[in-house]
Amino acid sequence: MTSVIEFDNVSVNRGSKQILDSVNWRAQADERWVLLGRNGAGKTTLLQIAGGLMFPSRGTARILGEQLGRVDVFELRPRIGLCSAALSARIPDYEKARDVILTAAYAVTGRWREEYDEVDIARAQDLMNLFEIDHLADRVYGTLSEGERKRVQISRALMADPELLLLDEPSAGLDLGAREELLAALTEIARDPKSPAIVLVTHHVEEIPEGFTHGLLIKDGHVSATGRLDDVMTSENLSEAFGLQLEISRHGQRFSAHATQ
Numbered sequence: 001m002t003s004v005i006e007f008d009n010v011s012v013n014r015g016s017k018q019i020l021d022s023v024n025w026r027a028q029a030d031e032r033w034v035l036l037g038r039n040g041a042g043k044t045t046l047l048q049i050a051g052g053l054m055f056p057s058r059g060t061a062r063i064l065g066e067q068l069g070r071v072d073v074f075e076l077r078p079r080i081g082l083c084s085a086a087l088s089a090r091i092p093d094y095e096k097a098r099d100v101i102l103t104a105a106y107a108v109t110g111r112w113r114e115e116y117d118e119v120d121i122a123r124a125q126d127l128m129n130l131f132e133i134d135h136l137a138d139r140v141y142g143t144l145s146e147g148e149r150k151r152v153q154i155s156r157a158l159m160a161d162p163e164l165l166l167l168d169e170p171s172a173g174l175d176l177g178a179r180e181e182l183l184a185a186l187t188e189i190a191r192d193p194k195s196p197a198i199v200l201v202t203h204h205v206e207e208i209p210e211g212f213t214h215g216l217l218i219k220d221g222h223v224s225a226t227g228r229l230d231d232v233m234t235s236e237n238l239s240e241a242f243g244l245q246l247e248i249s250r251h252g253q254r255f256s257a258h259a260t261q
């Protein structure tokens, strides 16, 4: 199986700051990855490179078989579904939820065509059903709650049937009920063999959906642990990555963490 993500010694510098330091990472199509690390560790930067939105300063990054720097990123990006706060900020407040999702079929924000294919409309409807937002289809984005917006954003990211799905802190700002609903939907996607490869950035081990298979811990721009989730999610690895003594417990397929000193 070809790797969806292949990073070889990827480094990123901005001025004198080294944001990423020789990151090696391989992700396959059937894997669901979690990136964890404390504030400023480099998670968003890593995700930006995986999304073809930023180039490494050194090293090589291949995404969906294409090497950044040698591929037209405007052809690569439509193959990648992205959900991030930055992208959400670009969605017009007056756009109806259904159109926020539908416009992803044409890689735009803001509705510009009056006609969509039946197949696109059916897919948007399926996604709204999956994320239980079909009742919000005619509501404008600006009036939706944070949890409702998150579900619209992920539906949008999946609309163009991407080969890689990147989710940057999808649970941020959600209340407990909304978070659990979102995690249940992400679990359903993670367990579906037809789903694309998924990379999810989070700060909280409690927010790792069931069905995720691999983890990458990042500390000060370098990978501190990587591999199968069960092997990565140890108290020792998490304590090292977050720089404090943590105890990780597991309840079924969910994790929790607390500091021991």
Ligand SMILES: Nc1ncnc2c1ncn2[C@@H]1O[C@H](COP(=O)(O)OP(=O)(O)OP(=O)(O)O)[C@@H](O)[C@H]1O
Pocket (backbone or CB within 6 Å): 014, 015, 017, 019, 037, 038, 039, 040, 041, 042, 043, 044, 045, 046, 203
């Ligand atoms: N253009 C830039 N110039 C200088 N420093 C930058 C630039 N972009 C990012 N950084 C720094 O690089 C580091 C990594 O940033 P990044 O956003 O990738 O971290 P993160 O792990 O996603 O953090 P958070 O959890 O707080 O969102 C941070 O210290 C950030 O301030």
